[in-house]
Structure formats: C-alpha cells, structure tokens
Amino acid sequence: MTVFIDRIIPQIGLDLLEEAGIPYEQHTANNELSKAALIEKCQAHDALLTAGWGPLDQEFLQACKHLKVIALHSVGYDRIDIQEATRLKIPVGNTPDVLSEATADTAFLLMLAVSRKALFLHKKIIEGKWGFSQPTDDLGFSLTGKTLGIFGLGNIGYELARKAKVAFNMPIIYHNRSSNQKAEQELGAKRVSFEELVSQSDVLAAFSTLTAETRHKFNASVFAKMKPSAIFINASRGSVHHEPDLIHAIQTGQIWGAGLDVTDPEPMDKDNPLLAMPTVAVFPHIGSATREARDGMATIAAKNIIAASKGERLPYLVNPEAYH
Numbered sequence: 001m002t003v004f005i006d007r008i009i010p011q012i013g014l015d016l017l018e019e020a021g022i023p024y025e026q027h028t029a030n031n032e033l034s035k036a037a038l039i040e041k042c043q044a045h046d047a048l049l050t051a052g053w054g055p056l057d058q059e060f061l062q063a064c065k066h067l068k069v070i071a072l073h074s075v076g077y078d079r080i081d082i083q084e085a086t087r088l089k090i091p092v093g094n095t096p097d098v099l100s101e102a103t104a105d106t107a108f109l110l111m112l113a114v115s116r117k118a119l120f121l122h123k124k125i126i127e128g129k130w131g132f133s134q135p136t137d138d139l140g141f142s143l144t145g146k147t148l149g150i151f152g153l154g155n156i157g158y159e160l161a162r163k164a165k166v167a168f169n170m171p172i173i174y175h176n177r178s179s180n181q182k183a184e185q186e187l188g189a190k191r192v193s194f195e196e197l198v199s200q201s202d203v204l205a206a207f208s209t210l211t212a213e214t215r216h217k218f219n220a221s222v223f224a225k226m227k228p229s230a231i232f233i234n235a236s237r238g239s240v241h242h243e244p245d246l247i248h249a250i251q252t253g254q255i256w257g258a259g260l261d262v263t264d265p266e267p268m269d270k271d272n273p274l275l276a277m278p279t280v281a282v283f284p285h286i287g288s289a290t291r292e293a294r295d296g297m298a299t300i301a302a303k304n305i306i307a308a309s310k311g312e313r314l315p316y317l318v319n320p321e322a323y324h
C-alpha cells in the first residue's frame, strides 16, 4: 500500500507509517489541492490521509474508487459523502477523543473572551485607545452559576461541560437525540427539549455533527428565543449557525454576543461585521490546535492506514457498513 497525504501532518504519524513499511507521498506546499489535483494524485496510491478541507464528494469518490481507505485527520466527517464511500466499500476513518480536550478548551476560551469582551479590549489597546475609564465602562459578566446549554453533548461537549462545572459551577443542560448517561451521572447534566435549551441557556454551545438536520439550526427564529444576555458559542462547523441571522441577533440585542471557532465560509472575510463587535470573539478554526491533540490525530490517522494495509478493520471507523 502507498499513501497520499495532502497536508503536513505531525512527524509522529509519518514515523508510524515508515515503521510499518508504508511509503507515502506528501503535499507540503502551503495550498489546498483542487479536487482535480487531488484526484490526479490519488491515482498513483491506494490510500488517502487527508487533513484538507475540500469536499470529498461523489465526483471525487467515483474518480478514486480504487482507494482502500480514506483516513481523515479530523473528527468531523461532513466533508465526505459517507453514503457514497460506503456504497463503494471504501472504509473512512476519523480521529475522535484525542482532540476533545483541546477543542473544549477553545470553546472555554471563547466563552470567557466574550463574557469579558477580551478581544475587543485588547484591540482597543493596540489602537492606542486605553484612556480614562469609569467604573461602569467595559463591563462583562460573571460565568459563575450561569447555565451552560450544549447542543450535541458528545465527546467535546462533555469536556466543556466538565470544565465549566469545575471552574464556574455552571449547571449543565443539553439537547441530543439520545441521552448521554455519563454526563447525566457524573455532571448532573439534564437533557431538555431544544426549545428549553434555547430559552434557558446563558451560554449556548453547539457541538453537534454537521448534517442536513443541523445545518443552520441556529437561525433567526432560534436567536429570537434566546435570553438577551446569552452568549452563543460554535466550535463545531460554521454552517450549524446562519451567519447573517447571528449578526442581526447581536446587532439588535436579541443576544449578548458570540464566540466562534468556525465560520461559513472559512476563512472569514476581514470586513465581516462580527469582527468589529465588542461582544464577539472569532478564532480561525483552531479547536484542536495543540501539539498534544495534533500528535494524537496523526497517530490515529496513521493507525487507520496501517490497519487497512493489513486488511484489518480500521480502529477508528466512521462507516462500518463499508465492510458489509
């Protein structure tokens, strides 16, 4: 088996492939390969390890149906047409768990940054505007005891809930399609309807998988039902919220502010009105960007490739039906 790798991944993943005797070709230039270029590259290989962001759609998969495995260097798999990969019997792997802590930390940072207008005030200093201030100026609010609502309490949502409980004693409510027993038993998290989640949360964080059902789940009608003092956090995928509706909700005081690690599109335009708002913090999709998490992701992605090279089932598999 030989592998095409479309980005520079941590060395630990490459070392594992080398130890397993699996040759690879790596795209090391600082650009995203076009779909056509990726298809062309894959023709000479049996496996793809991908940390890119372009869609791996029906056209791509049809052109690359010879692939024995696609190992995503991410936990999210919304960029790939899983149904088509499964139909073509291509096992798809992802990298769960190892990045939950890092991504939850990112959401935690956003939550604090928004509640205290941190990025806006930092920018004020850079602009030379740190001048006279009244005790009533630049006020944020305390997170202690406020209710944290999580839409999609899975691995990352659990980590955020755990940290929020310890740091700020925040009661946790959540909305999933199924109940999360661990969060209920260990953190006292309460499963509520989507309507209750929206109306009761002081901080509402989205961590669901991006699907047709969750696309633009947070839109004008939802923001209108949130508390005017509430913060919306999204560190899942940018299109889980509807951006123009979010902008309108903050501008009109329907909600207090927002913390985003993900936007739609990415990268966000530098003139986006959200970037000028005091109660908004935006990060460039850095949820898992710690050395520890990225090493873990590269390790898992390499392990998925190695398993496939031996004809074994991927240890971190998205589509078990591919083996049926």
Ligand SMILES: NC(=O)C1=CN([C@@H]2O[C@H](COP(=O)(O)OP(=O)(O)OC[C@H]3O[C@@H](n4cnc5c(N)ncnc54)[C@H](OP(=O)(O)O)[C@@H]3O)[C@@H](O)[C@H]2O)C=CC1
Pocket (backbone or CB within 6 Å): 075, 076, 077, 096, 097, 099, 100, 103, 151, 152, 153, 154, 155, 156, 157, 175, 176, 177, 178, 179, 207, 208, 209, 210, 211, 213, 214, 235, 236, 237, 261, 262, 285, 286, 287, 288
């Ligand atoms: N910002 C970043 O850098 C990162 C972003 N991510 C994003 O975060 C997402 C979550 O990751 P992770 O926590 O590991 O994934 P998990 O699969 O552990 O959690 C996803 C949760 O979403 C819930 N969910 C899915 N669909 C719905 C729905 N229609 N309504 C309500 N809840 C739903 C699931 O519960 P149930 O099935 O019971 O509904 C599950 O609890 C990833 O898919 C990815 O897009 C991940 C890593 C880093």
Ligand SMILES: O=CC(=O)O
Pocket (backbone or CB within 6 Å): 073, 074, 075, 076, 077, 099, 287, 288
């Ligand atoms: O967004 C990152 C991921 O791992 O998914």
